[in-house]
């Protein structure tokens with residue numbers, strides 16, 4: 395949702411070995427994470443050069459050795475969060491152990507996001523902690539994800555403490571890259587975008603014990619003028635339906651009841667297997683997996699959105715009453731400059747189709763304000779579209795010019811101050827819409843999946859099928875259960891209730 399629900403997630407699971415239920419993999423709960431990795435000792439020098447008084451060549455590190463512990467910090471969207479889970483799977487399969495902070499780790503990985511300038515800067519501030527002579531000495535430091543792909547080899551000049559630079563299209567090669575680092579290579583890269591492979595892992599520990607992310611499509615073939623994703627994640631590649639369904643079944647066996655299908659453009663998925671399922675058929679098949687309670691999918695692109703998805707939701711109560719459909723702007727002129735491939739009217743036509751569903755489907759969107767050439771009138775078109783659609787959630791951003799995108803050819807963007815004013819105005823409008831829509835739920839009883847318990851407040855935190863958060867008096871035992879909760883109060887961002 396908005397790919398911004400998770401602004402910053404620390405993926406770091408010291409308790410993982412004791413929580414087999416949060417793990418899925420070929421062997422599910424029986425996997426033993428502390429099993430020693432069968433290291434190919436032949437790649438390790440028998441005498442460490444520095445100890446032997448030999449100057450290592452500049453391409454090797456003096457501390458070539460087995461990497462035993464790791465720490466990963468993740469920035470950005472759900473796809474990054476799930477990529478980090480799969481990277482963890484690769485490291486665990488090598489016999490490595492997760493630790494609680496970078497100070498304890500042999501290998502420190504930053505999985506980065508470059509969607510906006512601010513997100514891209516975060517990794518450089520983290521790397522500051524590893525300047526020469528500081529806590530980074532002896533560690534292997536890797537940068538993964540979109541900033542890695544964008545900066546490429548330049549990373550080593552800008553941040554010499556970095557040893558590994560690897561974009562998401564090269565994650566299947568991570569084991570070989572790690573072998574090279576263990577053998578003492580100073581700088582290794584995985585930067586090729588030329589792949590039709592998806593990143594498949596034998597075991598994938600999940601951060602969230604209830605909702606499992608499941609990637610169905612990687613990369614992006616669109617050329618939205620504002621977006622770096624096609625340049626950082628490579629060409630679109632879909633996973634075969636039978637692999638997706640097998641993973642969904644394994645997840646249910648491992649105790650998950652909610653699955654979120656992921657893709658930069660999830661509804662552009664095309665089945666490469668002979669079954670040739672459509673995206674809507676895939677949704678239906680996942681929704682029919684015995685034991686599944688909720689299925690979500692994100693992010694859909696309006697261009698690929700078709701009525702059969704609404705029919706699938708109508709037919710399967712396990713498909714959540716929620717669709718995230720990023721509009722980006724309410725002005726057809728701006729949409730054309732963004733190269734989004736639809737007009738305001740075409741987008742609204744899809745919304746009308748969703749509103750005709752048998753169940754009331756909750757709608758959320760992403761909006762960029764201050765794109766190149768956006769006039770006050772264009773911006774007002776966005777406000778009027780928001781009033782017409784009445785979204786339940788809007789993820790809104792100031793346009794951030796990104797390297798190698800087509801945006802620059804589209805004229806000047808409004809000044810930063812003006813972007814800020816427009817963003818505040820848009821967010822205030824949305825706050826009022828959300829408050830009104832949430833208040834309309836007063837007195838209704840809603841089924842929630844309880845995701846957390848806040849002991850200090852005695853409150854359980856649940857989530858509805860429409861993705862609304864509801865707080866209600868509960869107990870730690872409620873966590874993981876589906877409960878009926880009556881709404882007693884409503885704010886713009888969450889609801890308050892009591893158990894029925």
Ligand code: SAM
Nearest residue numbers: 396397620621658693720760761791792793794
């Ligand atoms: N692939 C999805 C799509 O095209 O709808 C969304 C991907 S992106 C990770 C999530 C959101 O970030 C986008 O929908 C857009 O609103 C926002 N975004 C992307 N590039 C941006 C930029 N250069 N400046 C500001 N926001 C941006």
